[in-house]
Amino acid sequence: MALRVYILLIRTVWLIILENLAVGVMAGSTPNPWKEHVEKPTTYRLEAETVVTAGRLDSAVASSFPLFDTLSILPAFNAKTQGARSDVILRRIVTTTTIPETGEVVAVTGLLAVPASPNSTIPVVSWQHGTILSFDQVPSNMVKLFDPNYTLTDNADSLETLFNIHRFAANGFAVIAADYLGKGPLRDGRREAYVVKGATTQTCGALNTQWLHQALRSDGVPIEATAVASPFSDLDQAWRYWSGRVSFPLPDGLHRYPALAAWIAPCMLIALGSYELYYNLPELLEVSVRPQYRELARKYWNDYNISAIDSSDAPNSSNLLVESFWDGYTDDRISALQRQLMTNTAINWEYDSPIRFYYGLADEAIHPAMVMRTLSAGGKFTEGIQIARASHRVTFLAGLYGNEASLDGHDNVLSWFQSKLK
Template sequence: MPALLNHLSVPAQSEAASGGIDRQRRALVFGAAAAAGAVALGFSPAQAAVRRSSLRSGIDMSARVSAARLDAEVAKAFPLFNAPAILPAFDAASAGAQVDVDLHRIVTTTRVPETGERLKVSGLLAVPAGKTGELPLLSWQHGTILSFDQVPSNLTKLADPAYQLSAAADSLETLFNVQRFAARGYAVVAADYVGKGPFRNGRGEGYAVKGVSVQTCLDMLAAGEVAMASLGLKPSKLFLHGWSQGALNTQWLHQALRRRSRPIAATAVASPFNDLNEAWSYWAGAQSFALPAGTTSYPALPNWISLCMIVALGSYELNYRLSGLLDSAIRPEYRAMARKYWEDYKVVADPQQPFPTGSDLLVPGFFERATDDRNSAFLRHLAANRASYWRYDSPIRFHYGLADEALHPAMVYRALSAGGHQAVGIPTANASHRATFLAGLYGDAASLGGAENVPTWFGKF
């Protein structure tokens, strides 16, 4: 249990505007800039005019971070992801930031398709300091955070020279993307997601819920483009990147953008969940896979998987109005713990109460028979939300680890086999869940089976 508690994020605190954070308020950008952002996402000019109210976006907090400070923070965070170590230690001489970066918290609204709610949401825009004109745009989708506030926009806290990023309070994965992309000439936009960040207002998230996840990413991408216009910047080519939960969101986002005919230069996803029913069966111990070729063992599922399952059940209960799903799906002895965790994301060690694993969290027969109408509806929603069966018409790479404790390599093959010739798998030997992501950003041909890392690959476009 102590290992579990050490691994997890600290309980969330609402992000307050305080300390040394830059409080400058920028004028909100409406009119032509908002319409241009909507048109870029595939809406007609008439639709764009109608949607201006939902694209009222602005920068409400900013920070400039030096290249040297970015490198120092990456050097500190690198070993946390490179575990067990499959890459050399971070080397600023070869992989360092090239320019200082301006970090902006952007605020917009989004509409939850599943419920009709209109919610205020936040995100991050990171751009090379002093840059004007055209530059490539990366939409980054972050992975699972078992707290409310380890979000991309938290990086604006670096406005305080004394602030130190930590795994418990900040989005280190976003730091890596900022250092690898924004500090090398890209604009980076990242949504905090509904139910996360300073404007959650007590609302639960939409973990692995397709509609709200996609719409939030679309609206934040549009808001980022509007904010870029206010800074004298214009996106050229669009790139997508995501890890874990964010890899699923990235596949959904890619598909939504292509349905709107938005060009995408290239996409990279790491630890890419795509078939949610398969993932759930695996997490719950109802499905197993053969050892990957060339391996003699495979890591056990991590102890935080059951918490991800609880968050998913709570998200589907909330967003699909499946009242009581947490109770109908979870064994009686774990229901109180699960309900409390869904409400506050706090794990309290109780030696009198065993902590559930994924394999003993769910009621007996969950995958074999109709145990409850809500459970059946949940499984149908999972199936409807699969990202697996899509023909990609622009390049996409699926990075997967051969020792990923949360995602077996076989769980990637469905999307690869159905994706067409533009979809390519990049296996990473001995890579854990975190190391798979890190290798995609900082690895080389030796660690990536002969492939380039994501920044080098994107640079070819």
């Protein structure tokens, strides 16, 4: 979704909100697009609206909550204290965007969710989901929620978007969520641009909240506050950690750290395919992946069918890449990939407004030490909020639903953003 769509709705303050690899933006003083006439430019259109009741949202969150909080680290969801305050109107957005890396103009989709009974002005949150290992688990699919017989599932829907709609759109905010390139109903065979900085930031769908923050500031957009969960701030460092070339000491009080998640290797394959395509590095998959996994890698990049991979013979992040990958020159394309990973870092930024980094002490993809580097480099406005025993998913969920007990004495992002509106 092009950045201009967001600017159209947002006229004053911007805030960035959280995801487990992603972003969001919030603003105050936006006219209600349903109650006031707003001149619509021809750059986008809104499809027919659907209405989801507060009760339907509470029910969907109650059934999905345990899928993220598998170890019951957080208090159980309580509809009486955490429930939706209003029904929500959902509409799919259709627009076009230009891919910086290729110059192509393509049609893309996203979601707009607003409270059914809003005030005369609506603060706006732009939510960007994290890694989705399919072509279809996109935010705009949430329009299906209006059907009471439609059942949300973890492997077919963007449950992270559900939680954000529930927390924000049902509590007085408008929510905008991009579907990203290569995903959603207008995909038309287009391949994903996973962790390709220009393409993902252009669609307001950065893997990393800091990318969007930097893009907005570069365009002169003032930002009130930012919140990030489990940030992949330095892709080069992340790949070295996942490959076993970098290790970190145990966080205080822990006797062991969780093993790296099995889904990291598929993420690396998608990144390799994306960089091959958008940075013009032909056959990057073949030269980067060990010979025994090359056929599997190419097939997975083409179909995203993880169920077809034999788990007993599947690669993991430490044995996926060719042995010489980090040991010096191997291939021009591998060297170009490594340079691009370093170029796409997000740690070399001094923040000029408050930014919170929510991080888990048992995150199976991001070690806490990786967050410390970003905190120390970001300047005086950065703040780290640790979440004890939290996995990757629990870190995301805690940022939205946690309390001071689970958030090391801090409030969650909804409460924090609400305090900025007073």
